Amino acid sequence: MRVSKSFIPTLKEIPQEAEIPSHQLMLRAGLMRKVASGIYEYLPLAHRSLIKIMNIIRQEMEMVGAQEVLLPILTPAELWLKTGRWQKYGKELMRVQDRHSRDFALGPTHEEVITDLVQSELKSYKQLPLNLFQIATKFRDEVRPRFGVMRSREFIMKDGYSFDVDEIEAEKTYWKMVEAYKRIFKRCGLFCSPVEADSGLIGGNFSHEFMVMAETGEAAVAFCKSCDYSANLETAKSIPTVSLINEIRPACKVPTPNYKSVSEVSNFLKVSANQIIKTLIYVTEGDPIAVIIRGDHEVNETKLQNYLKVFELKLASHEEVEKITHMPMGFVGPVGLKDIRIIGDLVLKEGHGYIAGGAEPDVHWTYLEIGRDFPTPEWADIRNVVTGEACVGCSQPLNVGRGIEVGQTFKLGKRYSTPMHCVFLSKSGVEEEVTMGCYGIGVSRTLAAAIEQHYDEFGICWPIAIAPYQIHLLLLSPNDAEAVRLAEMIYDQCVEKKIEVLYDDRLEASVGFKFKDADLIGLPISVRIGSKSVKEGIVEIKIRRNPQVMKVPIAQFFENLIDLLQEEWKRCEP
RNA sequence: CGGGGCGUAGCGCAGCGGUAGCGCACCUGGUUUGGGACCAGGGGGCCGUGAGUUCAAAUCUCACCGCCCCGACCA
Numbered sequence: 001m002r003v004s005k006s007f008i009p010t011l012k013e014i015p016q017e018a019e020i021p022s023h024q025l026m027l028r029a030g031l032m033r034k035v036a037s038g039i040y041e042y043l044p045l046a047h048r049s050l051i052k053i054m055n056i057i058r059q060e061m062e063m064v065g066a067q068e069v070l071l072p073i074l075t076p077a078e079l080w081l082k083t084g085r086w087q088k089y090g091k092e093l094m095r096v097q098d099r100h101s102r103d104f105a106l107g108p109t110h111e112e113v114i115t116d117l118v119q120s121e122l123k124s125y126k127q128l129p130l131n132l133f134q135i136a137t138k139f140r141d142e143v144r145p146r147f148g149v150m151r152s153r154e155f156i157m158k159d160g161y162s163f164d165v166d167e168i169e170a171e172k173t174y175w176k177m178v179e180a181y182k183r184i185f186k187r188c189g190l191f192c193s194p195v196e197a198d199s200g201l202i203g204g205n206f207s208h209e210f211m212v213m214a215e216t217g218e219a220a221v222a223f224c225k226s227c228d229y230s231a232n233l234e235t236a237k238s239i240p241t242v243s244l245i246n247e248i249r250p251a252c253k254v255p256t257p258n259y260k261s262v263s264e265v266s267n268f269l270k271v272s273a274n275q276i277i278k279t280l281i282y283v284t285e286g287d288p289i290a291v292i293i294r295g296d297h298e299v300n301e302t303k304l305q306n307y308l309k310v311f312e313l314k315l316a317s318h319e320e321v322e323k324i325t326h327m328p329m330g331f332v333g334p335v336g337l338k339d340i341r342i343i344g345d346l347v348l349k350e351g352h353g354y355i356a357g358g359a360e361p362d363v364h365w366t367y368l369e370i371g372r373d374f375p376t377p378e379w380a381d382i383r384n385v386v387t388g389e390a391c392v393g394c395s396q397p398l399n400v401g402r403g404i405e406v407g408q409t410f411k412l413g414k415r416y417s418t419p420m421h422c423v424f425l426s427k428s429g430v431e432e433e434v435t436m437g438c439y440g441i442g443v444s445r446t447l448a449a450a451i452e453q454h455y456d457e458f459g460i461c462w463p464i465a466i467a468p469y470q471i472h473l474l475l476l477s478p479n480d481a482e483a484v485r486l487a488e489m490i491y492d493q494c495v496e497k498k499i500e501v502l503y504d505d506r507l508e509a510s511v512g513f514k515f516k517d518a519d520l521i522g523l524p525i526s527v528r529i530g531s532k533s534v535k536e537g538i539v540e541i542k543i544r545r546n547p548q549v550m551k552v553p554i555a556q557f558f559e560n561l562i563d564l565l566q567e568e569w570k571r572c573e574p
Numbered sequence: 575c576g577g578g579g580c581g582u583a584g585c586g587c588a589g590c591g592g593u594a595g596c597g598c599a600c601c602u603g604g605u606u607u608g609g610g611a612c613c614a615g616g617g618g619g620c621c622g623u624g625a626g627u628u629c630a631a632a633u634c635u636c637a638c639c640g641c642c643c644c645g646a647c648c649a
Contacts, residue, residue, distance in 0.1 A: 009584095011584095011585065011586095011599095012585075012586090012598065012599080012610065013585055013586045013598075014585095014586085015585075015586085016580085016585090016586075016587095016641095016642080017641065017642055018642090019642080019643075034641090036640090036641095037640080037641065037642090089649090090647090091647095092647085092648070092649090108649065109649045111649085138649090140648080140649080142647085142648070143575085143646080143647050143648070144643095144644095144645090144646090144647075144648090146642095146643090151648085157649090159649085199649090218648090314646080315646095408649070410649080438649080440649065476607075476608055477607065477608085478607080479606090479607070480607095509607090509610090510606085510607055510608095510609085510610070510611055511607055511608045511609065511610095511611095512607090512608080512609040512610045512611080513607095513609085513610050513611090514607095514608095514609085514610090515608080515609045515610080516609070516610045517610085519609090528608080530607090530608055531607090531608085532608065533608090540608095
């Protein structure tokens with residue numbers, strides 16, 4: 001492609017709307033433009049990259065025997081009513097009506113649609129296993145779209161669904177898919193690993209998220225450098241450091257005038273926060289509940305929600321707290337708490353001599369013993385793992401970092417086949433429900449994540465496998481006939497050799513302009529041709545991610561180029 | 575939905591009661607071409623929308639809309 005004929009609107013300045021590097025660079029390098037909040041247009045460069053990601057996915061899916069289909073975006077409400085998700089999915093499900101006032105949803109995911117399809121055709125165990133996938137646009141009416149295509153309302157997703165005769169076969173399929181996913185992300189040039197995950201709204205009992213570790217990631221991940229344990233903070237476990245700090249003494253009240261928060265109380269009493277019990281009140285769709293947790297720990301609401309099996313969970317407001325506990329805000333504690341279910345974080349179990357709210361203004365209890373001074377709560381793991389705690393796999397210290405979730409795999413079991421009556425006749429002639437799995441990849445998010453992982457101060461540094469073009473050919477002296485002749489020759493030969501080349505043949509752009517654009521667009525290899533190099537009989541080649549410029553005699557140019565391309569490809573091998 | 579910020583030329587911004595500006599980009603002509611060139615000329619705006627206050631509103635008031643950030647939320 002000649003730049004003079006291309007649609008690549010690069011920007012010199014950082015658009016004010018963009019916060020994170022990938023978002024800024026996607027706008028600046030002319031990859032995309034915004035139409036509305038969370039809705040983007042993909043321009044030619046981005047489209048070429050997306051196609052490459054999709055093709056890698058297609059190849060790997062084919063390798064594990066999955067077949068591609070294309071499902072509708074507009075889906076009738078009745079399908080969603082069958083599984084209860086018409087209600088449960090909430091406002092994120094984009095609902096529309098047709099001219100007859102019939103309800104539809106723009107598909108955010110397609111379990112219902114695919115299960116309905118398979119249900120209508122599945123008769124015998126002989127048709128199983130079955131593995132179907134599609135690559136299509138999805139809609140989610142996100143509360144807050146963010147970070148460009150990282151969290152957009154309309155996005156491209158690969159979603160796959162597997163159907164097996166039983167749990168054992170389904171699990172085999174699941175692990176096959178996990179392996180395929182690892183290959184896909186590696187082939188896209190991403191450093192990405194599966195982490196244990198919460199299975200959320202989609203249901204099921206087993207899940208992994210594929211995380212690209214990045215500062216700007218929205219998910220918190222606990223991981224171990226010594227063994228391969230890693231998990232989303234929503235499910236992560238650790239061996240906590242237990243605080244057997246204090247001697248056992250009779251409980252006594254101490255004045256804490258106007259000291260309410262954990263940090264205020266610990267400063268005032270000169271104790272560390274891990275001796276304090278924090279009491280939090282949550283409201284749910286049922287009764288309110290109380291949570292007690294060590295002062296230096298945080299409640300993980302996903303864990304709590306899963307333990308309680310509730311849909312709604314919200315920290316109570318100050319007014320609600322006082323009404324529910326009959327204690328003043330800031331001095332709520334487990335002693336004297338009545339008529340409320342109390343969940344205690346497991347870490348508290350072994351400790352002694354705790355400090356907690358005194359149930360009346362300006363007072364805290366000290367030397368509290370669980371079970372002696374207040375009833376033993378229901379124990380559950382409801383807290384966030386903290387950096388430095390011991391790994392459950394190998395006892396080495398855990399790290400907590402941030403990640404971008406580019407894919408997720410779920411074992412669904414019969415979550416969808418039961419309500420949608422997706423059954424088959426088994427070998428023994430008995431009707432059985434099919435066992436399902438589901439597997440997603442955010443294709444547009446993968447593109448953004450790849451940039452988030454491969455950029456520098458000048459622009460993008462594409463992995464070759466998903467780069468819009470492989471070579472950026474820069475004609476630096478468009479008025480030098482010899483340079484033009486050489487550049488045109490190299491361009492023609494690249495086209496002939498099927499080397500994807502973007503040729504900056506612009507007459508009007510200055511040298512600096514071309515260099516800046518090339519750095520910004522970030523194709524893996526640039527080839528520079530100007531009067532200077534032509535006179536010396538050489539061509540300059542630069543690998544985007546390296547600072548040095550190589551000088552290659554014209555006669556050996558293609559030989560060298562092909563070697564360099566191969567080296568780049570090696571970086572994307574699974 | 576709660577909190578904060580911003581809407582003025584394609585992009586980045588200034589102006590904050592009295593003729594709508596700057597830099598970059600764009601168009602024409604010329605000179606240039608190894609890290610976002612130079613000279614000369616030129617085009618482009620309902621100052622987000624609507625009400626109000628005022629002799630006079632981009633500027634003050636109110637409402638609405640849009641966008642961004644933090645939080646809540648999130649296959």
